[in-house]
Amino acid sequence: MNENRFYLDIHAIQTLPPSNVNRDDTGSPKTAIYGGVRRARVSSQSWKRAMRQYFLNESADSLGVRSLDVVRYLAERIMAADSSVAEDKAVQMSEKIFNDAGIKTKDHKAKALFFLGKKQADLLAEAALRGESDKQKIKQIFCDNPAIDIALFGRMVADDPSLNEDASAQVAHAISTHEVRTEFDYYTAVDDLAPEDNAGAGMIGTIEFNSSTLYRYANVAVHELVRQLGSKSAAIDAAKLFIQAFADSMPTGKSNTFANETLPQMLMINIRQDRPVNLVTAYEKPVRSNSGNVEESIRRLFDEVAKTEKFVQAPLKTLYVVDRDVVKPEWAVEESGITALLNDFAQIAEDVL
Numbered sequence: 001m002n003e004n005r006f007y008l009d010i011h012a013i014q015t016l017p018p019s020n021v022n023r024d025d026t027g028s029p030k031t032a033i034y035g036g037v038r039r040a041r042v043s044s045q046s047w048k049r050a051m052r053q054y055f056l057n058e059s060a061d062s063l064g065v066r067s068l069d070v071v072r073y074l075a076e077r078i079m080a081a082d083s084s085v086a087e088d089k090a091v092q093m094s095e096k097i098f099n100d101a102g103i104k105t106k107d108h109k110a111k112a113l114f115f116l117g118k119k120q121a122d123l124l125a126e127a128a129l130r131g132e133s134d135k136q137k138i139k140q141i142f143c144d145n146p147a148i149d150i151a152l153f154g155r156m157v158a159d160d161p162s163l164n165e166d167a168s169a170q171v172a173h174a175i176s177t178h179e180v181r182t183e184f185d186y187y188t189a190v191d192d193l194a195p196e197d198n199a200g201a202g203m204i205g206t207i208e209f210n211s212s213t214l215y216r217y218a219n220v221a222v223h224e225l226v227r228q229l230g231s232k233s234a235a236i237d238a239a240k241l242f243i244q245a246f247a248d249s250m251p252t253g254k255s256n257t258f259a260n261e262t263l264p265q266m267l268m269i270n271i272r273q274d275r276p277v278n279l280v281t282a283y284e285k286p287v288r289s290n291s292g293n294v295e296e297s298i299r300r301l302f303d304e305v306a307k308t309e310k311f312v313q314a315p316l317k318t319l320y321v322v323d324r325d326v327v328k329p330e331w332a333v334e335e336s337g338i339t340a341l342l343n344d345f346a347q348i349a350e351d352v353l
């Protein structure tokens with residue numbers, strides 16, 4: 001066991017009613033074959049986007065901006081730092097900073113989505129105003145002081161890999177613990193101003209959907225987060241926000257149609273010092289039940305933790321929140337709610353890191 005490592009594993013069991021939160025290019029809910037049967041699937045990209053939106057409501061000042069329009073965004077920071085700089089001049093200064101760092105632009109836009117932290121943008125604005133042209137110094141500003149979402153989710157820069165930021169978090173594709181079948185909702189819309197002798201619908205169509213009990217998983221290398229953010233307390237706060245966002249966020253696909261705003265029925269964190277462990281293997285054999293999938297899915301998740309100890313160290317600590325009466329393992333700590341879980345996690349992290 002490496003005592004310098006601190007991995008946070010997050011597991012959730014969450015039921016979605018009829019919904020289509022993440023669809024493919026044909027409009028169908030995304031699926032995957034696992035254990036020989038078709039499962040509902042929500043991509044990691046979809047849920048990470050929802051988590052970043054949650055971050056914006058909770059910690060906007062510590063976040064980054066991912067856009068093709070980062071040149072104009074930096075120009076705005078330049079003008080905010082010095083109101084005497086005209087807009088055209090600010091755009092030129094901004095574009096020069098990006099180009100001097102080796103990041104290609106065209107028509108005042110980045111050629112690919114670029115992830116830039118707000119603190120980084122302010123420091124780059126200062127560099128532009130003082131006429132900094134040293135490539136290494138500019139690149140260092142791009143690398144230092146990453147926003148928490150850049151540190152968590154990473155940044156890839158094709159133009160110059162030295163500007164890449166390795167992600168300290170990983171988010172798995174959520175899949176159903178059981179087999180699913182896609183269904184179709186046939187709908188009609190009535191034309192309010194249609195003539196009385198026209199009994200037909202103004203519009204007809206179909207929407208595909210399914211319902212599922214999902215297993216969701218993510219992990220954070222908190223020791224790496226400390227290195228990236230340069231502060232233990234900042235890393236712990238970021239990890240707490242990550243847990244909260246993982247539990248409370250929801251992808252928005254077709255949400256106005258299905259109002260599928262559910263919460264997890266169970267949230268569990270494992271704190272490990274050897275390596276992160278995804279427990280999706282609990283569901284390689286699909287759950288089959290005529291009386292609901294949640295309780296069996298929770299039972300299997302607890303059982304799988306014990307099974308993994310044949311290959312890895314037992315978690316340093318396991319904390320969980322559950323909304324129903326299930327068989328409680330003696331080796332885990334049941335919390336009264338997510339606030340208590342977050343507080344206990346922060347105390348453990350403070351003591352161990």
